[in-house]
Amino acid sequence: xxxxxxxxxxxxxxxxxxxxxxxxxxxxxxxxxxxxxxxxxxxxxxxxxxxxxxxxxxxxxxxxxxxxxxxxxxxxxxxxxxxxxxxxxxxxxxxxxxxxxxxxxxxxxxxxxxxxxxxxxxxxxxxxxxxxxxxxxxxxxxxxxxxxxxxxxxxxxxxxxxxxxxxxxxxxxxxxxxxxxxxxxxxxxxxxxxxxxxxxxxxxxxxxxxxxxxxxxxxxxxxxxxxxxxxxxxxxxxxxxxxxxxxxxxxxxxxxxxxxxxxxxxxxxxxxxxxxxxxxxxxxxxxxxxxxxxxxxxxxxxxxxxxxxxxxxxxxxxxxxxxxxxxxxxxxxxxxxxxxxxxxxxxxxxxxxx
Amino acid sequence: xxxxxxxxxxxxxxxxxxxxxxxxxxxxxxxxxxxxxxxxxxxxxxxxxxxxxxxxxxxxxxxxxxxxxxxxxxxxxxxxxxxxxxxxxxxxxxxxxxxxxxxxxxxxxxxxxxxxxxxxxxxxxxxxxxxxxxxxxxxxxxxxxxxxxxxxxxxxxxxxxxxxxxxxxxxxxxxxxxxxxxxxxxxxxxxxxxxxxxxxxxxxxxxxxxxxxxxxxxxxxxxxxxxxxxxxxxxxxxxxxxx
Amino acid sequence: xxxxxxxxxxxxxxxxxxxxxxxxxxxxxxxxxxxxxxxxxxxxxxxxxxxxxxxxxxxxxxxxxxxxxxxxxxxxxxxxxxxxxxxxxxxxxxxxxxxxxxxxxxxxxxxxxxxxxxxxxxxxxxxxxxxxxxxxxxxxxxxxxxxxxxxxxxxxxxxxxxxxxxxxxxxxxxxxxxxxxxxxxxxxxxxxxxxxxxxxxxxxxxxxxxxxxxxxxxxxxxxxxxxxxxxxxxxxxxxxxxxxxxxxxxxxxxxxxxxxxxxxxxxx
Numbered sequence: 001x002x003x004x005x006x007x008x009x010x011x012x013x014x015x016x017x018x019x020x021x022x023x024x025x026x027x028x029x030x031x032x033x034x035x036x037x038x039x040x041x042x043x044x045x046x047x048x049x050x051x052x053x054x055x056x057x058x059x060x061x062x063x064x065x066x067x068x069x070x071x072x073x074x075x076x077x078x079x080x081x082x083x084x085x086x087x088x089x090x091x092x093x094x095x096x097x098x099x100x101x102x103x104x105x106x107x108x109x110x111x112x113x114x115x116x117x118x119x120x121x122x123x124x125x126x127x128x129x130x131x132x133x134x135x136x137x138x139x140x141x142x143x144x145x146x147x148x149x150x151x152x153x154x155x156x157x158x159x160x161x162x163x164x165x166x167x168x169x170x171x172x173x174x175x176x177x178x179x180x181x182x183x184x185x186x187x188x189x190x191x192x193x194x195x196x197x198x199x200x201x202x203x204x205x206x207x208x209x210x211x212x213x214x215x216x217x218x219x220x221x222x223x224x225x226x227x228x229x230x231x232x233x234x235x236x237x238x239x240x241x242x243x244x245x246x247x248x249x250x251x252x253x254x255x256x257x258x259x260x261x262x263x264x265x266x267x268x269x270x271x272x273x274x275x276x277x278x279x280x281x282x283x284x285x286x287x288x289x290x291x292x293x294x295x296x297x298x299x300x301x302x303x304x305x306x307x308x309x310x311x312x313x314x315x316x317x318x319x320x321x322x323x324x325x326x327x328x329x330x331x332x333x334x335x336x337x338x339x340x341x342x343x344x345x346x347x348x349x350x351x352x353x354x
Numbered sequence: 355x356x357x358x359x360x361x362x363x364x365x366x367x368x369x370x371x372x373x374x375x376x377x378x379x380x381x382x383x384x385x386x387x388x389x390x391x392x393x394x395x396x397x398x399x400x401x402x403x404x405x406x407x408x409x410x411x412x413x414x415x416x417x418x419x420x421x422x423x424x425x426x427x428x429x430x431x432x433x434x435x436x437x438x439x440x441x442x443x444x445x446x447x448x449x450x451x452x453x454x455x456x457x458x459x460x461x462x463x464x465x466x467x468x469x470x471x472x473x474x475x476x477x478x479x480x481x482x483x484x485x486x487x488x489x490x491x492x493x494x495x496x497x498x499x500x501x502x503x504x505x506x507x508x509x510x511x512x513x514x515x516x517x518x519x520x521x522x523x524x525x526x527x528x529x530x531x532x533x534x535x536x537x538x539x540x541x542x543x544x545x546x547x548x549x550x551x552x553x554x555x556x557x558x559x560x561x562x563x564x565x566x567x568x569x570x571x572x573x574x575x576x577x578x579x580x581x582x583x584x585x586x587x588x589x590x591x592x593x594x595x596x597x
Numbered sequence: 598x599x600x601x602x603x604x605x606x607x608x609x610x611x612x613x614x615x616x617x618x619x620x621x622x623x624x625x626x627x628x629x630x631x632x633x634x635x636x637x638x639x640x641x642x643x644x645x646x647x648x649x650x651x652x653x654x655x656x657x658x659x660x661x662x663x664x665x666x667x668x669x670x671x672x673x674x675x676x677x678x679x680x681x682x683x684x685x686x687x688x689x690x691x692x693x694x695x696x697x698x699x700x701x702x703x704x705x706x707x708x709x710x711x712x713x714x715x716x717x718x719x720x721x722x723x724x725x726x727x728x729x730x731x732x733x734x735x736x737x738x739x740x741x742x743x744x745x746x747x748x749x750x751x752x753x754x755x756x757x758x759x760x761x762x763x764x765x766x767x768x769x770x771x772x773x774x775x776x777x778x779x780x781x782x783x784x785x786x787x788x789x790x791x792x793x794x795x796x797x798x799x800x801x802x803x804x805x806x807x808x809x810x811x812x813x814x815x816x817x818x819x820x821x822x823x824x825x826x827x828x829x830x831x832x833x834x835x836x837x838x839x840x841x842x843x844x845x846x847x848x849x850x851x852x853x854x855x856x857x858x859x860x861x862x863x864x865x
Contacts, residue, residue, distance in 0.1 A: 047760050073763040074771075086761035090779040099775075100765035149765060414825055475726060477808065482827040509726035510808025511815075513822055521808060525709035526725035 002057050002153055002185040006043045008050035015209040021185035028188045028200025036209040037189040041155045045080050046073035057152050079151030083158045085142035087130040093141050094126040100149040116144040136167035154186035197237040205229050222319035223302045230306045235273040238318045242266035256317030260294040262349035271352040278348040279322035284339035295343040300336055375400045375572050378412040380428035381514045385539050390588035400572050408483045408514035423573040426561035429484035433560040445562035448580035450595035452534040453488045455547040461528035466547055470503035477521045477530040480511040489531040491555040538593040630833040638834035646812040647820035655796040658735035662743050662792055670747030692741045696801025699738050703806040730807030731814050735796040743792035750784020790850040797843050
């Protein structure tokens with residue numbers, strides 16, 4: 001269990017956060033740039049000393065400003081993947097990975113490093129220098145290096161941001177696998193809610209130095225506690241299993257029941273994402289029209305005004321959110337407890353491999 | 355405009371119309387020749403330009419073809435050499451000097467014999483400059499043991515007399531072999547200790563007109579003026595003897 | 598002729614003049630000295646003494662500059678504090694000092710009657726008219742060339758490399774040696790080459806502060822000056838040797854910086 005609490009000034013932002021991450025859990029820290037996400041990672045790693053703070057990994061107290069405890073970063077054993085990966089330019093890939101292993105005998109170091117590189121499909125690139133590696137390869141070397149230490153805490157700073165769209169999907173899959181296997185707490189920083197939903201077991205939205213809401217990705221999307229979270233969460237994310245349908249559409253069996261169609265290809269476990277403003281709400285009992293229209297029966301949980309529109313938190317097989325006009329709310333008498341059918345088009349349904 | 359004219363006059367700019375005469379002179383002649391420069395220049399109707407440096411360096415420059423009209427050296431050897439090479443007209447001896455031991459006031463050097471004491475730090479001129487050559491000549495005339503003891507105390511061989519005086523006034527060395535005129539120019543910063551009479555070399559200074567001089571007439575009149583008139587007086591004031 | 602090709606011609610002309618003007622005197626040294634005279638002058642005892650002294654003093658001075666200057670440059674490049682700009686300017690000032698001023702300044706500071714002269718003497722160290730004085734003069738004039746370059750080199754290294762190294766279990770001191778120095782190596786090597794060249798050619802400050810004595814304080818430039826008047830050929834030959842040695846050192850440092858593992862990588 002990692003517990004972290006910190007208060008400090010970052011330029012004109014006052015950082016004030018408190019969070020806990022269980023072993024094996026990945027907390028996605030999501031928010032716009034400048035919100036203080038990276039600073040939280042730096043406090044955890046010991047690279048930034050807050051004005052006031054407490055950081056403990058299990059029984060080990062890493063920082064306690066009141067008691068004057070501040071374990072230096074080199075003794076905390078955090079596997080930190082930096083935003084630009086921070087690979088050492090003068091060392092080959094395997095030497096980068098072997099860097100934290102300097103206490104092992106030389107032969108053993110190389111063997112361990114190659115093992116890790118092989119796990120990420122990079123054994124053939126072991127002797128290449130970072131400058132000659134592709135973005136995806138660098139990301140994997142950085143990940144291998146962070147894991148080489150057998151870290152007590154994994155810290156990932158925008159691990160996918162520097163990748164092009166093509167490599168991002170496979171890198172995300174790989175990262176998800178690493179996080180699933182890991183038995184230590186992990187914090188992942190991202191400015192992209194979809195990424196947070198894909199990789200985080202739990203998402204904490206941070207804005208101007210404060211965590212404004214925490215919860216599962218679907219909880220956040222369905223019941224944002226503020227307009228900021230609503231805007232930020234953007235897409236609703238549902239888990240399901242995809243298989244190709246006969247009509248050129250992909251069918252996804254949702255966890256908890258229900259089936260939706262998408263124009264995206266996909267097979268196996270997937271994330272289904274759809275924007276709340278693509279979802280329309282109709283009174284329960286009305287028949288959906290056309291096979292390309294997805295529909296889910298649900299109950300209205302929350303009604304939140306977001307600017308000139310209203311976000312509805314819906315309880316279906318999985319939490320959902322829809323955005324409608326204030327006029328519709330009145331016309332359809334939408335209030336908590338009302339039964340509705342949420343519908344959206346197959347063309348508005350994105351699939352991301354899980 | 356008026357301001358500019360005034361500035362030009364103050365800087366000697368009105369002499370711009372006079373022909374320029376370039377005089378390469380030994381560093382040890384600096385004070386004396388500058389003292390009489392204005393009068394000598396007026397007498398010749400020329401603007402005098404000096405280049406003061408080690409005599410050997412000046413001779414080398416003349417050999418490399420640096421345009422100079424007059425060469426005034428701290429010895430007779432260099433002018434004679436240049437004359438033999440056809441680079442200098444017949445040189446004239448115009449002054450004599452005396453080699454002395456100059457002691458820094460703080461150093462415990464009371465007599466010439468002290469220069470041979472172990473631990474004393476001495477500086478001399480490099481053998482390639484006249485003052486160094488004279489020093490070697492003087493040491494050769496001393497008893498061998500004393501000469502060796504003195505040579506063993508030498509810690510630097512400077513490329514010109516100014517270097518020796520500088521090392522003494524800055525306390526880097528206790529004593530050094532320089533000309534009597536240098537001790538006089540240094541005022542109370544240096545103490546003069548005469549050499550034993552038998553060791554004293556003949557220090558004669560010779561000057562000549564450079565064969566390639568652009569103004570040989572003016573140059574030869576300047577050389578003549580070193581032995582009579584204002585420059586002769588200035589040399590005497592600086593402590594030079596007459597030939 | 599179009600104005601464009603006229604401009605190209607002007608560029609070419611200026612480049613030609615620059616190359617000719619800079620290269621001709623250096624070439625003249627070798628053209629004017631016969632190989633025989635060169636060998637003969639090298640075999641002369643004083644010349645060998647001077648060469649050996651120059652190499653020794655330059656090596657010691659460079660070692661001092663690297664050992665003390667590298668951490669100092671690192672500090673100045675990576676920490677911000679009040680008066681940092683003033684400190685850097687003070688360090689760079691000797692760059693623009695004429696050699697004679699450098700000599701006077703050293704005498705005033707470390708000479709027997711200088712500010713610290715008494716303390717140095719009390720410590721039993723003799724600098725003036727001693728080999729140690731030559732080293733001090735070389736360090737004084739050459740260090741700014743290295744330190745300045747090293748500050749720029751460390752400043753250009755991505756600071757997250759240091760953070761990465763620390764999270765990977767290496768202390769700041771260890772990270773400095775294992776990451777920051779190798780990452781800054783190309784810049785450090787360039788600075789070393791500049792400092793070496795400056796130290797090898799030092800003349801004025803050495804003469805004024807340390808004097809000139811064969812085997813003790815007479816470095817190659819002083820030996821050249823000593824021979825200049827009496828034996829121009831020997832001076833020329835010794836100059837040729839100095840140029841050759843300087844060029845060899847410059848080339849070696851450049852090659853060293855280009856080869857692995859010291860250099861040749863991209864910025865990231």
